[in-house]
Amino acid sequence: MSGVLLEVENYSGAFWSPTNELVPVLHQVSYRLKTGAMTAVVGETGSGKSLVALSIFGIQPAAFVCTSGRILYRDTDLLGIDEKEMRSLRGAEISMVFQDARAALNPVFTVGRQLADVYQLQHGGGRSAAMAKAIEALRQVSIPEPERRARQYPHEFSGGMAQRAMIAMAALTCRPSLLILDEPTTGLDVTIQSDIMELIVELSRQRGLTTCLITHDLGVVAEICDEVVVMNAGRVVETGTTEAIFTAPTETYTRRLLAASQLLEAAA
Amino acid sequence: MSFVNMSVGDAILQVRDLHKIFPVEGGRRLVAVDGVDLDVAAGETLALVGESGSGKSTVARCIVRLIEPSGGEVTIDGTAIVPLPTKRLAGIYRRIQMVFQDPNASLNPRMNVRQVLDEPLRLHLALSGAERAGRVRELVEMVGLTPAHLERYPHELSGGQRQRVGIARAIAVSPDIVILDEPTSSLDVSVRGQILGLLLDLQQRLGLAYLFISHDLQVVQHVADRVAVMYLGSIVETGPVADVFRDPRHPYTRALLSAAPVAQWGVKRTRVRLAGEIASAIDPPDACRLVGRCPMAQPSCSAGKPSLIDLGQAHAVACPVVVDRPT
């Protein structure tokens, strides 16, 4: 269980500015995702958490240029493979829930159809079997009346329901080895959030799923994550086990981050 | 019933018996909002919390008339905006503004940050070009961005940066009340602290009122004066934040409060769990919406939807069972 499934190694990159200059945003980012573990990536907004995740998934923005580094997935450098190879990994091996769930769903197809399409693509089989799987997945993420909800379009879902549909797609319809969750539960009330996190923890145990959870919610991190990566301004400032990060942080930035969340708690 | 919602002072925003029904296939009705009353006093923050899909965003969108309510009344400082012909709404938007749950979808992808912030100033305020440019710079700085961000387009910003642009746009025209739909959900704790500080500061300086929709109970406790808890289209509990958090009465409120994780190592919480599947808002029966899931349910809970019962001190709960059986 202590193997490493994915390793980001000295990953640096920059954006082309409107004035055609390269503006660096990621600086020698390195972190590891241990097989079967749940790793949190935390840090301030704009620190590059999503950008690294998008790079792992092979969909970094067009204006982004990688200037150094490797992203090793089971010894394959994801930065070195072509789009066709990447496509065969997406969904089957690596799956992602995006920060903005509603925008990630296609507005012109029903939610059920999108889930069923993904299922068929991954597992083959007939149309109605795929739809049955889609409905089952929606049920597992606590969507009421999933049969009927499956026939609705994304705009008919509340923000939190769209997010749950994305989680159903990434974690259940697909059967990935690596699941990247970019703020998966921010739009959810805490009861459903807890249910979903429990579902993800259960999936990781059952299937040995490796998860990377990008979140601002340090409460969730303390409760369910094994490892933590702290990022600030395009750099990894500290990594460690959750216990170490929470009880003995070594970097000032980590301490500030923890203090800020506990302050809010104390004030509350 | 509405008196229990009433806060001290004059209500700047008053919502009465708001309904929104979405027709769905097979001639059935999805009752997203089912008779909601709200009052927000000038300078006050009312938090609206509740289950995902319970109708919070729909309430907000009805208030600003992004969608047409199916029934009810909304007044801003005594002026009715629901019902009101759409063409007479323009002047109202100076007074009420909204920050959307989904900053991605609410920012025009073809406008850069400067244009996004300039637009409301141009539409609602009589300012010179130079004054507007100054105000735009002031606004980006207020929300913790830099003038360099002004030339960026929404896709060139991180999730949290986009959300700050949404807040800057809403406060641009100095409204009386701002509806904030999950304004801090994708911000890290330090920026979240800054934004909340900013919102509180603006409230004090400008007497702004907020209707604050959030899933983050810590934030709610930190910023709100009163809280209203929604479950499947209705408000099930309302009261001063301190009272509701200290002594939640409705079974849904209790489940909700007990589920919040704590940002400390080794803290274990005891969750009050609701059984079964979340009920559907489609053609709901005339009964308490929590009935299939509630640990305290009685046969009487299936006979009619309970309305809010005053517990005194502006605290009210829509559950006769807990009122009859005090803890």
Ligand SMILES: Nc1ncnc2c1ncn2[C@@H]1O[C@H](COP(=O)(O)OP(=O)(O)OP(=O)(O)O)[C@@H](O)[C@H]1O
């Ligand atoms: N297309 C783009 N062009 C220029 N800069 C960009 C672009 N996309 C992102 N950036 C910048 O890259 C940096 C990293 O962004 P990223 O989305 O990874 O942040 P994040 O850590 O996920 O933040 P958040 O917590 O707010 O989601 C940010 O400063 C952002 O402004």
Ligand SMILES: Nc1ncnc2c1ncn2[C@@H]1O[C@H](COP(=O)(O)OP(=O)(O)OP(=O)(O)O)[C@@H](O)[C@H]1O
């Ligand atoms: N345009 C629409 N057409 C049909 N149904 C809709 C539409 N918009 C919302 N709904 C439904 O109305 C109900 C309430 O949705 P709403 O978005 O108000 O919930 P919410 O409380 O804001 O949830 P969340 O916390 O997940 O954002 C949901 O059942 C949703 O599916």
Ligand SMILES: [Mg+2]
């Ligand atoms: Mg991000």
Ligand SMILES: [Mg+2]
């Ligand atoms: Mg909503």
